[in-house]
Amino acid sequence: xxxxxxxxxxxxxxxxxxxxxxxxxxxxxxxxxxxxxGGAAIKEVQRLAMLGEPVDVVLMDLQxxxxxxxxxxTKAIKELTGAPPxxxxxxxxxxxxxxxxxxxxxxxxxxxxxxxxxIRSAVQSAAAGQTxxxxxxxxxLMGRIRNPAPALSxxxxxxxxxxxxxxxxxxxxxxxxxxxxxxxxxxxxxxxxLGVDNRTAxxxxxxxxxxxxxxx
Amino acid sequence: xxxxxxxxxxxxxxxxxxxxxxxxxxxxxxxxxxxxxGGAAIKEVQRLAMLGEPVDVVLMDLQxxxxxxxxxxTKAIKELTGAPPxxxxxxxxxxxxxxxxxxxxxxxxxxxxxxxxxIRSAVQSAAAGQTxxxxxxxxxLMGRIRNPAPALSxxxxxxxxxxxxxxxxxxxxxxxxxxxxxxxxxxxxxxxxLGVDNRTAxxxxxxxxxxxxxxx
DNA sequence: AAGCCAATCAACCAATTGGTTGATGCGCAG
DNA sequence: CTGCGCATCAACCAATTGGTTGATTGGCTT
Numbered sequence: 003x004x005x006x007x008x009x010x011x012x013x014x015x016x017x018x019x020x021x022x023x024x025x026x027x028x029x030x031x032x033x034x035x036x037x038x039x040g041g042a043a044i045k046e047v048q049r050l051a052m053l054g055e056p057v058d059v060v061l062m063d064l065q066x067x068x069x070x071x072x073x074x075x076t077k078a079i080k081e082l083t084g085a086p087p088x089x090x091x092x093x094x095x096x097x098x099x100x101x102x103x104x105x106x107x108x109x110x111x112x113x114x115x116x117x118x119x120x121i122r123s124a125v126q127s128a129a130a131g132q133t134x135x136x137x138x139x140x141x142x143l144m145g146r147i148r149n150p151a152p153a154l155s156x157x158x159x160x161x162x163x164x165x166x167x168x169x170x171x172x173x174x175x176x177x178x179x180x181x182x183x184x185x186x187x188x189x190x191x192x193x194x195x196l197g198v199d200n201r202t203a204x205x206x207x208x209x210x211x212x213x214x215x216x217x218x
Numbered sequence: 219x220x221x222x223x224x225x226x227x228x229x230x231x232x233x234x235x236x237x238x239x240x241x242x243x244x245x246x247x248x249x250x251x252x253x254x255x256g257g258a259a260i261k262e263v264q265r266l267a268m269l270g271e272p273v274d275v276v277l278m279d280l281q282x283x284x285x286x287x288x289x290x291x292t293k294a295i296k297e298l299t300g301a302p303p304x305x306x307x308x309x310x311x312x313x314x315x316x317x318x319x320x321x322x323x324x325x326x327x328x329x330x331x332x333x334x335x336x337i338r339s340a341v342q343s344a345a346a347g348q349t350x351x352x353x354x355x356x357x358x359l360m361g362r363i364r365n366p367a368p369a370l371s372x373x374x375x376x377x378x379x380x381x382x383x384x385x386x387x388x389x390x391x392x393x394x395x396x397x398x399x400x401x402x403x404x405x406x407x408x409x410x411x412l413g414v415d416n417r418t419a420x421x422x423x424x425x426x427x428x429x430x431x432x433x434x
Numbered sequence: 435a436a437g438c439c440a441a442t443c444a445a446c447c448a449a450t451t452g453g454t455t456g457a458t459g460c461g462c463a464g
Numbered sequence: 465c466t467g468c469g470c471a472t473c474a475a476c477c478a479a480t481t482g483g484t485t486g487a488t489t490g491g492c493t494t
Contacts, residue, residue, distance in 0.1 A: 013331055014236075014330050014331045015236075015240070015331070015332075015333060015334055016233055016236040016237055016240060016330050016331075016334075016337075017232055017233060017236055017330075018236070019235075019236035019237075019239045019240045019334075020230075020231075020232040020233055020234065020235035020236025020237070020239065021232055021235075021236070022236075022239065023235045023236065023238065023239035024231070024232060024235045067331060114230050114232050114233075115229055115230045115231070115232075115283060116231075117231060118231055118232075118235075121232075155439090155440060155441085156440095157440075157441065158440090165418060166418070166421075166422050167418075167419065167422060168414055168416055168418040168419020168420070168421075168422050168423075169418075169419075170416065170479095170480065170481085171480075171481070172480085180441085180442065180443085181442075181443055181444085182443095183442085183443050183444060183445085184441070184442050184443060186481080186482075186483090187441080187442075187443080188441080188442095189481090189482080190482080190483075190484090191440090193482090198384055199482080200384055200386065200450090200481080200482075201418055201481080201482095202381065202382070202383075202384040202385075202417055202418060202421060203383065203384020203385075204384070205382075205384075205418060205421055205422075206382050206383060206384050206421075207384075209425065371469085371470060371471085372470095373470075373471065374470095386449095386450070386451085387450075387451070388450085396471085396472070396473085397472075397473055397474085398473095399472080399473050399474060399475085400471070400472050400473060402451080402452075402453085403471085403472075403473080404471080404472095405451090405452080406452080406453070406454090407470090409452090415452080416451085416452075416480090417451080417452090435494100436493100436494085437492100437493085437494085438491100438492085438493080438494100439490105439491090439492085439493105440489100440490090440491085440492105441488100441489080441490085441491105442487100442488075442489075442490105443486105443487080443488080443489105444485100444486085444487085445484100445485090445486095446483100446484085446485095447482100447483085447484090448481105448482085448483080448484105449480105449481080449482070449483095450479105450480080450481065450482080451478105451479080451480065451481075452477100452478085452479070452480080453476100453477085453478080453479095454475100454476085454477090454478105455474100455475090455476095456473105456474085456475095457472100457473080457474085458471100458472075458473080459470105459471090459472080460469100460470085460471085460472100461468100461469095461470090462467100462468085462469090462470105463466100463467090463468085464465100464466090464467085464468105
């Protein structure tokens with residue numbers, strides 16, 4: 003069979019250049035297109051499919067400064083007929099990201115600081131229809147499946163978001179149109195689920211599990 | 219004059235490859251060495267100087283997974299005799315980072331998502347001994363100078379770090395070998411400087427100003 | 435229909451946190 | 465040398481937060 007045809011999706015020109023250089027040095031890889039964000043990526047997949055030169059693997063970043071984010075784009079691409087495998091290649095190995103990406107239909111999750119050889123074999127696996135997870139990522143996933151973290155309910159997430167603002171219970175209550183008592187009840191549930199016992203620790207955990215984002 | 223001789227310092231192979239590819243496409247640039255972290259970078263600078271093939275510009279990432287971080291490395295390099303200009307090239311445009319880097323002696327601060335052309339001219343400026351700041355960065359610096367945010371003292375930063383852990387005042391006091399009263403005094407000062415009035419808000423601000431990092 | 439969970443609220447008490455005033459020793463810059 | 469900022473501590477009070485028990489409503493699942 004011929005070359006593996008790759009679409010790069012990343013908002014950083016530097017990273018795209020790096021992946022292109024790295025991959026074209028290996029035998030059997032061709033970068034046929036690039037996109038700076040999810041929306042453009044979808045169009046590229048469709049365009050190339052119509053030209054009869056379909057993409058074999060999509061290399062997708064999750065954090066996209068502007069435009070459609072990686073998880074949404076992955077979901078959209080997997081809904082196309084004859085969708086190519088999507089390999090996530092990102093900077094962080096955070097729980098929420100991994101799960102969201104896998105649920106969106108990604109066939110692998112690699113970290114950007116992985117050695118070139120590891121990236122190469124991941125792309126190859128993905129092209130062959132297999133799943134490839136970085137060791138760090140796989141370990142995390144296993145741990146999470148064996149010991150599933152109870153997810154916060156929608157309302158609880160809202161609360162944590164306000165919590166991170168530094169608002170007091172009274173202010174949160176006013177903002178959400180509920181009583182202070184209810185806020186406290188929610189907080190107790192949140193502490194339980196996150197395995198902490200005060201609001202400050204809750205914020206730390208929420209930020210590091212990317213339940214909320216703190217700024218950036 | 220001849221080529222501009224560049225040392226790349228970044229912990230991500232992908233990014234190094236990208237910069238190398240990007241720069242060598244332009245006329246007049248040569249990447250003479252690479253290093254995955256600060257310690258190795260210093261050694262490279264010294265090694266090449268001894269060979270009589272000194273580095274003209276160091277391109278330095280700030281966030282380094284392991285080993286010496288970018289600010290420390292910059293400081294160390296600038297202490298060498300005949301030190302080359304150090305151009306910071308990083309992902310985030312955060313206040314604390316910029317100031318620390320400039321204080322450490324960096325001659326410029328570019329963002330990784332900058333267009334190639336901008337990176338090219340920044341390297342050129344740096345090689346010529348000039349200072350180059352990304353527009354976003356320059357704007358921030360100006361704003362900060364006109365309206366200087368009081369910096370947290372070293373001790374105060376230590377406190378904020380523990381704060382973000384979710385520790386109570388008592389625990390923090392024990393950890394730092396000071397009394398609870400002192401912890402409270404520090405906190406009041408911290409609230410003042412950050413313009414907030416409780417610990418939760420302080421964490422938010424500290425995280426978003428990258429005074430502390432929350433996980434990663 | 436019965437059971438469960440999310441979401442809502444109340445009342446109460448213990449513990450923690452926030453705010454204030456005041457005081458000491460140390461080092462550094464003018 | 466004098467002043468300023470940093471770091472340290474004390475004592476006290478008000479406000480907030482955390483913990484608990486108990487109860488109601490509505491939606492979803494079995």
